[in-house]
Amino acid sequence: MKKLSFSIVITVISLLCLAGSCKKETSGSGSIKPVDSFNLVIYFKPVADSVLLHYDSTYTNYWKEKYSVSNFRYYISHINLINTDSNVTKQINDEKYFLVDAVDSLHCLVKLSVAPFRYNRISFTIGVDSAHNVSGAQTGALDPINGMFWTWNSGYVMAKLEGRSSKSSLVNNKMEYHIGGFAGPTSVLRQPTLLFPFGKYLEIGVGSKAKMTITASTNAWFYNPHELKIANTPSCTTPGQMAWSIAENYSKMFTVTTITN
């Protein structure tokens, strides 16, 4: 009888495994697509300057305005790994979009399959390229179910920062920045290139797996080069000059802090 229950367990497990084996790469209500095989995991660590960001805590921006965060999300795509010594750029996962969501660390992981090489830079697009803003219904990370699509003025919200601040004049002291706009001079698409910590390389060997942590600081949204005071501008939810300025700011929010080869 004992043997029998054991075999039942085995059977159930194997059935479950098989059921799972045909899952597609879609992410359902989640955001980040798992990749079949990956050798680099990037953790986009949400921070306020150097402090890990928690949704229930209060932080202070450059203008001494206190704020808390309830939503911090952005798209990453068109990732390149670069070696400037030998002038090599490897494009990876060109058609993949990742929605990084600070709600939990699992949604901050981007898993990539990278060509073996020694790299000293990474670049990526913050946002969704214009073609995918105009070509109809999308799925996966780009599914409008993820709340990153404007329905009245078609286009993706490329990055979103929501929360509260006593400096905000809006109802419930809301602070709400939905940054989008893919066309013309106020396009918010940005492609930052990040240096690695001094003397550090990303070594991707055959069969090896590497990890990288890139911090993304909410505080960067509020200054440099453009002043964004919550007291003056508690919300920005349409494409245009203000969105463009904020995108300039947040394009500088990333820092590569650790690489583990």
Next chain:
Amino acid sequence: MHKQLVVILGFVAMVPATQVNSCKKTTPGQGPTPLSFVTPPGFPPPQYNFAGNPLTKQGFELGRKLFYDGILSKDGNFPCASCHQQFAAFCTYDHDFSHGYKDQFSTRNAPGLFNLAWQKEFMWDGGINNLEVQALAPLTAHNEMAEDIGHVIEKLKADTVYRTLFKAAFGEDDINSQKMLRALAQFMVMLVSADSKYDRVKQGRAVFTPTEESGYTIFRAKCAGCHAEPFFTDFSYRNTGLPLHPQLKDYGRMKITADSADSLKFKVPSLRNVALSFPYMHDGRFYTFDQVLQHYTTRLVKSPGLDPLLTNMITLSAADKVNIKAFLKTLTDSAFVKDKRFAQP
């Protein structure tokens, strides 16, 4: 004891078969049936990208069911068809504004849905850039269908009939927003209106009465600058001298472009089926042809943004007006509004 073992062995034996089936996308010969899109004589090639969403009988039928089903709205009362009625060429008959969730009204006049395959931008302000994502706007608007995209998908997934229909249309078990939107687009893109008396005259299958003929001549001279054939719109955005509505404060195209030059510009509507689509203008402020003609001949408000074609208003004699009205009635497509393919399933 033996029985149980047999059951378990049975399960194990089934495993390979299960795996094969669940991984198969479509069985050859059993996939959805292709549906062809016919471009009417005199129409240019369509704008819609059919390659990205190949038309099938099953996809179209699923789209039709979704279009007529209140499941897409929060309280179940507002299918797409509640504001887009076939007998009115898919606008809301005899309503300036349409009814939505919790007795609310829309803020613009619902346009007729036809010849969408040739349209690049949607809504009165052109804010939507692809037919496939158009449905998201009314679906999520708090005063229209008031739903949440995720919740709609959950409801569809919980419905066994829809599960079967989605599988038949797209060959996979999964239901997602992309498939829902593509099915709706398949239905809407098939709504072609090109069989009015005007069309039959153009094809030599009918003749205008002398009144209609004169109306057509005047129309081409005085109206076709914006209402260009064969769609009876050039799909542009224009300020036609309608004063700003004091309560709605709707600035039209400017909301989308944030360009003050686009203030009070709205899309030129098609005049096909215009006899069915009253009241007129983006906010339904005119109920009759006469009111509209009066606007263009004597009432329009001149402002710096007024369309250059209207600087001197339009000059029409009383006879011209009678003739134009007769011509406009030849744009009614009676076959389209009764076409069983587009009716409630």
